[in-house]
Amino acid sequence: MDEERLITKLIKTYGTNDPLAIAEQKNILVLFEPLGKNIWGYFSSAHRIPIIHINEKLNEFERTFTAAHELGHSLLHAKLNTPFLRKNTLISVDRIEQEANRFAIKLLIGNAKPEQGETVKFFLLRCGIPEWLHVYFNVDEQPEGKKNWSAFWKDEQSFWGC
Numbered sequence: 001m002d003e004e005r006l007i008t009k010l011i012k013t014y015g016t017n018d019p020l021a022i023a024e025q026k027n028i029l030v031l032f033e034p035l036g037k038n039i040w041g042y043f044s045s046a047h048r049i050p051i052i053h054i055n056e057k058l059n060e061f062e063r064t065f066t067a068a069h070e071l072g073h074s075l076l077h078a079k080l081n082t083p084f085l086r087k088n089t090l091i092s093v094d095r096i097e098q099e100a101n102r103f104a105i106k107l108l109i110g111n112a113k114p115e116q117g118e119t120v121k122f123f124l125l126r127c128g129i130p131e132w133l134h135v136y137f138n139v140d141e142q143p144e145g146k147k148n149w150s151a152f153w154k155d156e157q158s159f160w161g162c
């Protein structure tokens, strides 16, 4: 199932695009824990109990985004050993992380649609997605020649100091 259909189905099945509410209904345990300064969250599955761990220091948006990101891992990458979501490497060239971030953004957009003439930037901002995450939107829908991620990441990485 592709990502768009998966998200549409999730929202329809659970009647919400709130990742915390979806996790609860899917019997995924969500724990808010002290995870230090650099880790936003991670997904684990111990004894077949899926758990989303979220850093308790995050603000409300960051908690929601992390829950959506980890929910993405649990649905898209269930068989992979999910990498930790570290604050400083949240912007990562890692395809898995890109997919989880794109999933999270699309889930948080939910059923919202751009208004006529609205730019992607304003649409995403209206959906509560901060500008620094916009780069994850439609990553794969850009023409091949425009995927100049490494240059972008380099700048971003120096910005994030990692």
Ligand SMILES: [Zn+2]
Pocket (backbone or CB within 6 Å): 069, 073, 083, 084, 085, 096, 097, 100
């Ligand atoms: Zn991740």
